[in-house]
Amino acid sequence: MLLVLAMAAAIWGAGWALGMPRAARWPLIGLLFVAVMGIQLLFPDGHPLREATGGDPALWLILAGGVALVMGYRRVLGRVRDRARGQEEKDAPKPMTDKLSETELERYARHIVLRELGGPGQMRLRRARVLVIGAGGLGAPALQYLAAAGVGTIGVIDDDVVENANLQRQVIHRDADIGMPKVFSAKAAMEAQNPYVTVRPYHRRLTEEIAGELFDDYDLVLDGTDNFDTRYLANRAAVAKGVPLISGALSQWEGQLSIFDPSRGAPCYQCVFPEAPAPGLAPSCSEAGVLGPLPGVVGAMMAVEAIKLLADAGAPLRGEMLIYDALWSETRKIGLKRRADCPVCGEKQEG
Numbered sequence: 001m002l003l004v005l006a007m008a009a010a011i012w013g014a015g016w017a018l019g020m021p022r023a024a025r026w027p028l029i030g031l032l033f034v035a036v037m038g039i040q041l042l043f044p045d046g047h048p049l050r051e052a053t054g055g056d057p058a059l060w061l062i063l064a065g066g067v068a069l070v071m072g073y074r075r076v077l078g079r080v081r082d083r084a085r086g087q088e089e090k091d092a093p094k095p096m097t098d099k100l101s102e103t104e105l106e107r108y109a110r111h112i113v114l115r116e117l118g119g120p121g122q123m124r125l126r127r128a129r130v131l132v133i134g135a136g137g138l139g140a141p142a143l144q145y146l147a148a149a150g151v152g153t154i155g156v157i158d159d160d161v162v163e164n165a166n167l168q169r170q171v172i173h174r175d176a177d178i179g180m181p182k183v184f185s186a187k188a189a190m191e192a193q194n195p196y197v198t199v200r201p202y203h204r205r206l207t208e209e210i211a212g213e214l215f216d217d218y219d220l221v222l223d224g225t226d227n228f229d230t231r232y233l234a235n236r237a238a239v240a241k242g243v244p245l246i247s248g249a250l251s252q253w254e255g256q257l258s259i260f261d262p263s264r265g266a267p268c269y270q271c272v273f274p275e276a277p278a279p280g281l282a283p284s285c286s287e288a289g290v291l292g293p294l295p296g297v298v299g300a301m302m303a304v305e306a307i308k309l310l311a312d313a314g315a316p317l318r319g320e321m322l323i324y325d326a327l328w329s330e331t332r333k334i335g336l337k338r339r340a341d342c343p344v345c346g347e348k349q350e351g
Contacts, residue, residue, distance in 0.1 A: 100126070104196055108150050121311035122150060128310045131155040131218040133206055133234055135182035137295030138224030138248045138302060140172035145303035147190035147197050151310070154190065155218060157202035158182045169292045206230055211237035220309060222302050223247045228276035235260060235269035239345050244318075245269065246305050248298045250290050253327035255298035258336065259305055259317045262345035266318035267338040271345065294326050 100108070100122065111117045111125075128151050132139050135158040146154055162170075162177045162185050170182075177185040183201035190199050202214070206225075215221060215237045223234045223245060231247065238245035239262055247269055248257040260269045301322065308316045320333050340347045 104150070107194075107196075111149070116313040117307075117311050121313060124311050125150050125307065126152045128220065129153040129155070129218045130220045130222065130306060130310075131157065131214065132222045132224060133230065134158055134224035134226070135170075135172065135186040136160070136166065136224060136226065137169045137250060137290065138299040139222070140170045140186070141296045141299030142222050142224060142248075142303045142306070143186050143190055144172055144193065145300055146306060147194045147199070149303070149307055150194065151197060151306075153198045153200065155200040155202065155214075156183050156186055157204065157206055157214070158186075159203060159205040169290065169295045171296065206233060208233060212240065215241045215243055218243065220306055221245050222306060224299065224302070226250075228273075231269060231273075232276070236344055239263075239268050244309055246302050246309075248302045250295055250298060252288050253291055253294065254323065254325050255294055256321055256323045257298055257301055257305065257317065258321040259309070261318050262338060264318060265338075267336050268342060268345040271339045271342045272321070272336055274339075274342075291326055294324075297324060297326065 100119070105112070108122050111122050112119050114121075130146055130151050130153070132143055132146070132154065135143065135156050139156065139158070143154065143156060158181075160182050162173045162180050162182055164175075164178055166173060166182075167175060167178075172189045173180075173182065173185045174189075181201075181203045183203045187199040187201045190197065204210075206214075211233055221234060221238050221243055223231055225231055225234070235245060235247075237243075238260070242263040244259055244261040244264070245268075246257065246259050248255065258272070260266060260272075262268045262271075301324075305316055308314045317333075319336050321336055322331065322333050324331050338345065
């Protein structure tokens with residue numbers, strides 16, 4: 001047996017010295033194994049050749065089985081690694097080029113022919129980074145339309161999971177997504193809609209500890225949350241970073257939205273709503289109800305305002321609040337002003 005192993009080592013070493021690749025050396029080792037097995041099976045017990053090559057075929061079969069297991073394991077492990085590398089490459093941020101591809105030009109053609117947008121405006125959307133707080137009623141349509149419009153990087157933060165009761169209005173999620181974190185359900189839908197955008201999901205609640213660092217990564221923030229604590233937190237972080245905040249709200253048949261942007265002369269959220277209402281005065285959607293299509297209307301309006309800001313088109317809703325009454329089919333705007341005594345953006349804070 002030692003003689004055969006020495007011959008195998010010699011064959012392997014000679015192949016290495018001659019520069020033969022491993023794939024070419026293994027068949028030579030295989031031929032040696034076939035010759036040894038032939039000797040073990042064809043020659044009688046006690047024959048000198050059989051004794052010199054081990055004397056028992058069972059030993060070689062056990063050795064061959066062990067080698068086969070090791071090689072099979074290495075092959076499976078290699079395939080798993082290749083698949084993992086492929087998934088990493090697939091999940092890696094898509095390289096940003098200076099020009100739109102032919103497919104993108106065709107996809108965004110209806111934008112590009114708009115005088116207020118054109119090619120330069122579409123490129124500004126492509127380079128933009130937008131954070132959406134909440135993947136619920138308002139976040140769902142806003143996320144869908146931002147992705148479809150070609151906003152290059154879209155972050156979405158939400159700590160909730162999809163529930164059956166959400167599906168009446170949160171149209172980015174499907175029945176099959178029930179139980180899935182909303183940010184991952186939204187990410188899948190957005191990437192299915194437009195593979196040319198990068199989606200960053202944050203499955204967690206927005207907190208004081210992360211708000212500042214998170215807002216640093218984005219040019220614009222959309223707030224589609226349904227609680228005042230998060231709205232006030234988003235407002236403070238946006239003001240501190242000088243980032244425009246598009247805020248929407250819903251109640252039964254009515255929706256409203258505005259752009260809070262003190263760095264450009266508009267009031268902040270707390271200028272308009274100095275204090276949270278007392279418990280019971282502003283019931284949530286689950287308590288008061290909400291018309292299913294209403295979040296779609298207001299969320300789409302939020303996406304429109306985002307595109308206008310990013311592309312520098314038209315007159316965004318800075319210093320104004322748009323109110324939509326779906327029950328009576330009425331839309332009205334009211335003017336908003338900054339408060340000098342605002343604890344977030346007032347004169348003392350600026351000084």
